[in-house]
Every structure is written in C-alpha cells, then in structure tokens.
Amino acid sequence: MRLGRLTGLGLCLFTIVLAGSFSAFGQDTAAVDGAIKERLAGFLKAYNSRNAANLSDFFTDNARLIDVDNKVIQGKADIGKQFAAGFAVSSNYTLESTIESIRYITDDVAQVEGISTLKAPNEAAIVNRFTTLVSKKNNVWKLAEIRDLPSAPEDIAPADRLKELEWMIGDWVDQKGDLKINSSVKWGENKAYLTRTTTVNAGQENSFSSLMVLCYDAQIGQLRSWQFDSNGGRGEAVWNRATDDAWILHASGNQANGSPNSATQVVTIAGKDAFTTKSYDRIIGGEVAPDIDEIMMVRKAPAVGGAAAAPVAPAAKPVTPPAR
Helix, strand or coil: CHHHHHCCCCCCCCCCCECCCCCCCCHHHHHHHHHHHHHHHHHHHHHCCCHHHHHCCCEEEEEEEECCCCCCCHHHHHHHHHHHHHHCCCCCCCCEEEEEEEEEECCEEEEEEEEEEECCCCCCEEEEEEEEEEEEECCCEEEEEEEEECHHHHHHHHHHCCCCHHHHHEEEEEECEEEEEEEEEEHHHHHHHEEEEEEECCHHHHHHHEEEEEECCCCCCEEEEEEEECCCEEEEEEEEEEEEEEEEEEEECCCCCCCCEEEEEEEEEEEECCEEEEEEEECCCEEEEEEEEEEEEEEEEECCCCCCEECCCCCCCCCCCCCC
C-alpha cells in the first residue's frame, strides 16, 4: 500500500526551491524567507527519514491537516499518530516539493503555496498542490495548517505518469517451435510516450508486424495505447493497474476490412527479466476466438561486440514493483 494512500493527509510539504515571495511587514524578506525555508527543510528531512515523533514537533498544538476530500485531522497529537500509522507501512516513496510563493499575512503568519511530488521506483508519481499556514512563536516557525489540493494535469511530467511501466523498456523475445515473437519497447521524445515494435514470425505466410504507442490520456485520466499492424488493422486499449505486478487491458479495434476485434489482456511481471501475457473474451473479425494461454516474453541481454543478443532466463522468484 502506498504511504500516501494510508496517511491520506499532510503529504504536500516542502523543499527549498523558492519560485517567488511577497514582502513581510517591515521585515528583511530574505532573512524571514530563509528562516521559513530552513524550518521546512528540517521537516522534509524528518519526513523522508520516516520519523513521526520529530515531524509532530514541527506543528502547532492546534494544527490542522486537510486532504483533497476535505477530511480534517486536528491537533498535534492526532497528526503525529497519522504519520506514525503511515510510516508503519513499508514504502519506497520519497517526497520532493517546490515552493512557488510565500505571502506574509502578518509579521508572524505566512502562507506558503507550491507543488509536492511523492516518487518511487516503478511507480507513477503522486502529485498535489498545497497551501499551508506557518506561524512564528518564540521566534520559531511552525506549521499551523496544511491543505492538500488536486493537481492540474500539467503539474505531472509525462515520464512520471509512465513510471509504473518503465520496466518494459528493452528488447523481448518468445520462441516456441516455428513461432517467434520479438518486441522492442523504447521511450518516445521527452519521455512523453512509449513505443513498442513487434514482429511475429510463424512461417513465411503468417509473418506480420505492429507498432504500439502508449501514453497517459488526460481526457480519460488513464494510460492508453494505440496499435497499428502491417495487415492494415488497428486497435486501442485502456491500461488499468490490477495488482502490484499486473495490468488489465481492455482492447478493441478492427481488421483492415472493418470487421471488429476485441479482447481482455492481462500483462504480469514474472521476474526481473520476464513478463507474461494472456488474452480472453476474444472477438476476431466479428467472431468468437479461442483464449490465448500464457505467453512468456524474456528480456534479451545487451549485444556484445556486435554478436546477437541472447535471451535472459527469468528470475527464480518473481520480482514485483514496490507495494502500492
């Protein structure tokens, strides 16, 4: 389970990137900004160290955390318990945030706004906007309120959207008798999309190839792919994360003559260097087609000195991405 999903609140915190600020009342703005940034840097360090006790000390006694659904946790003690519960769950996520502005309401109260990102290997980034109030007492700045806000689609980089499928990058092969499948997955420009080229050789008369382009479709808020094959057919699929190591694809399209195709496909990581696919509920050319049993694709090792690359055997035990 993702740490962010468990705690639910207060994850939109801060690092020391300051994009803009507004003057404090009769104060040395740079000095005050520096004091706030230093305090928030300590908070960020405690958060990434998963130290709930230290984190709670950064809040005022009556501080509030408000999530995107307007759920409120109030009070330093309850906030500490919330973070402790979150940190009890194993997670590889780390927090990176950018302060976009600091606006001083009084000499001792400031509003901080920005964007915060939780990142982990092989996982889509969790991005939120935040606004928070900090107050100064006994010359120490503390957090009085943190409010999480939904991020705009453009706040999340395309590569972060596709992070959960980065493991696909590389060359893959499956061969059984006369049937040989070769597939190569690469990043598109600016890592805004993935491309997959596939060739299927099943004898001279049954060979064909296809091109797939996969990206985040902001209109539907999901990963989506489009595929075109050398026979003139086309298709598209929506990708849904089913488990830590499996995705379900709901695909539809048509053959060159316009007759419909559709299927449900499951893609599952089967080790560091292998994955499987299987398809069911298949309609090909408007007719019911048999299910396709599990096919295992194995990663090719990098070629050395121009020699042909050999497949890499799958790991003895499945290696899954970090828990969601």
